[in-house]
Amino acid sequence: MICEGDDVLLNPTLQGGRGPFDVQWEPAWRVDDPHALSTRGRCDSSATFIIRVTDLAGCEAVDSMIVRTVPRPTVDAGADRRICEGDSVILRGSAQGGSGPYTWKWTPVESVLGSTTDSIVTVAPDVSTRYVLTVRGANGCAGR
Numbered sequence: 485m486i487c488e489g490d491d492v493l494l495n496p497t498l499q500g501g502r503g504p505f506d507v508q509w510e511p512a513w514r515v516d517d518p519h520a521l522s523t524r525g526r527c528d529s530s531a532t533f534i535i536r537v538t539d540l541a542g543c544e545a546v547d548s549m550i551v552r553t554v555p556r557p558t559v560d561a562g563a564d565r566r567i568c569e570g571d572s573v574i575l576r577g578s579a580q581g582g583s584g585p586y587t588w589k590w591t592p593v594e595s596v597l598g599s600t601t602d603s604i605v606t607v608a609p610d611v612s613t614r615y616v617l618t619v620r621g622a623n624g625c626a627g628r
Contacts, residue, residue: 486527487625488553494533495522496547501539510534527553556627557582561617572597572608575615579603582621589618 486492494515498505505521512518514533515525525533534548557579567573579586590600595609607615620626 485552485554485623487623488528488556490527490553491524492527492551493522494525494535494549496535498537501537501543501545502541504540506538508536510536525551527551529553554623554625555582555621556625557586557619557621559617559619559627561615567609569610570608572606574604574606575617577603577605577617577619579619579621579627582619582625582627583623585622587620589620591616591618 494509498521507519507521509515509518509523510533511531514531515523517523521537525531530550530552532548532550534546536544536546538544558581560578562576565573565575575590577588577590586603588601588603590596590605592613592615593600595607595613597606597608599605607613616628618626618628
């Protein structure tokens with residue numbers, strides 16, 4: 485299994501036959517190069533990749549690979565906030581989907597007061613700062 489939206493390396497091993505080989509991956513729109521033996525497949529959702537290989541003598545072999553995807557959490561770091569120099573503000577992150585329990589990570593860490601691994605943090609930046617919240621589900625998939 486892989487996370488939704490990740491690519492998977494499709495790299496089959498050929499046995500027998502005489503080259504050169506004609507290769508065709510299906511569905512062609514899901515792979516980087518539908519005529520390459522080794523290619524990357526796009527997995528927005530679970531998919532079945534089929535490879536057809538024809539050798540110099542016209543003999544054909546067909547195989548398939550099922551790739552199951554697992555969902556990423558949907559993450560919300562909260563609305564943009566403005567504060568005055570020297571002040572602090574509380575940022576409240578939330579996540580849904582994927583598979584809990586979640587692990588949380590706020591970056592950059594320099595102006596986070598306390599733990600950067602909680603869903604709610606207090607920050608006191610010296611300059612305008614864009615904070616990014618990354619949430620990883622129990623299935624290993626992360627969302628931002």
